Amino acid sequence: MTQDTPLSPCHSRIAPDARERVLSAAQLKARGISPAQSAGRCLPGGPWQQPLPGVFVLHPGPLSDRERLRSALLYAGRPPAAGRRSAPARAGGTDPGYGEAVLTGLAALSLHGFTTAPPALATDRVDVLVPRARRLRSAGHVRLTRTSDLPEAEWVDGLPVAPAGRALADAVAGLGDALVVRRLLTEAVRGGHCEPAVVVGELNRAKVLGRPQVVHAVDSLLAEGRALAEERLYDLVRAHGLPEPLWNVDLRLPGGPHLGAVDAYWPDEAVAVELEARAPRHSRLPDGRLRQEHESVWSAYTERREHLERLGVTVVHLSPGKLRDAPRHQAAVVRTALMAAADREPAAYVMILPR
Structure with missing residues (x-):
């Protein structure tokens, strides 16, 4: 077979758009073009080329x-x-x-x-x-x-x-x-x-x-x-008319234990916001220690959150992704928590320290 061997009449079904300029042997066969005919078109000087086994490009020039x-x-x-x-x-x-x-x-x-x-x-x-x-x-x-x-x-x-x-x-x-x-x-x-x-x-x-x-x-x-997430939180508060909180503070009981750091805190409403932007540092450890440290870190984290809630502090968690993709919804979540403060029992007194 030479490169001038005519193709099957079904060749007219092949559209000239970019997607149809690259076809598999099976796709060509479905259009009535046999493997032998396809191979013949890829001979030196022919109108086609075969860059990969079973894949044909219906022009001789460089591939895009x-x-x-x-x-x-x-x-x-x-x-x-x-x-x-x-x-x-x-x-x-x-x-x-x-x-x-x-x-x-x-x-x-x-x-x-x-x-x-x-x-x-x-x-x-x-x-x-x-x-x-x-x-x-x-x-x-x-x-x-x-x-x-x-x-x-x-x-x-x-x-x-x-x-x-x-x-x-x-x-x-x-x-x-x-x-x-x-x-x-x-x-x-x-x-x-x-x-x-x-x-x-x-x-x-x-x-x-x-x-x-x-x-x-x-x-x-x-x-x-972390820095980008904090910027999104600042923009959220100001763009949606939320009251200005105290930024990046530590909470502590008077004469008692450290309650943890929060990214924003409204003392009158006892509402705290924490960004879910923590690094899973434990992922670098060998598998045997990874799981144990992961569990201990999150166990301590859960205990701290529960302690704050028992003291009457509402903790709102915001993810960086949601702050980016759904800021209006996240603002509504924070606003709802602030408004609900009036219906809750007064929170315990906590000390607020700069972080």
Whole structure:
């Protein structure tokens, strides 16, 4: 067969849009184009090319970034064995040819809108997650990662993408440049892609928290996340007309124990606000000690909160994510707690000290 061999009349069904310029062998066969015909079109000087096994690009020129991503997904999503169909597209998806394949790493971060994801790295290698049972190997520009913890894909521009936190951890796992790691982690928080606790949890899952290029970046990330959450709380109080509280104070019983630090406190109403922006420092410890310290920290935290409530202090917990995404609702929560103070028994006297 030569490159001039005519295609099946069904070739006219292939639309010229970008999505249809990259097709799998199975998709071409469904359009009436046999594997032999497809291979013939990819001979030297032919109108097509085959960048990956079983994946065809219907033009001879360089692949665009999107074509590289689509070809990677079609390769990773191939049916596991002859005679078996690909898994159907997930909810919100557009192409069952992708199977259960999910983009991750730098390519996924680029789709999520990360401006600091290095463009060259993001396109030279495409990381794709597939179920652990798959035995498909990495090929060409595609690096496959088999996992038993396949995330629910977020569909971005018609492509299945791992959530930002998971994609970030997978990207960091493959990076040795401390500056690039710091930039990516910083943008994750500043850009509102994910909260610090989510980032640390994913880095812990990926077992990269102990790496030198990650340790210091995470410390900066947590400090910055805390500062951003406090700024959101300041904006919440002032933008929604809440009474001005005492900021960042310690509560203590006269001559008694320390009751803990709070981010905002209204003494007349005995209402305290705490931001859920604590660093899970225990995640760096070996597994045996991690669980024990986690439980002891939260046991102490729960006891402190219950102690405050027994003294008549209402403790309102606000998450940084909700402060960002639903400030009006969070303001209503605080306002309700302040208004309810009139119906409660007077709180015990507590000392208020600057933090």
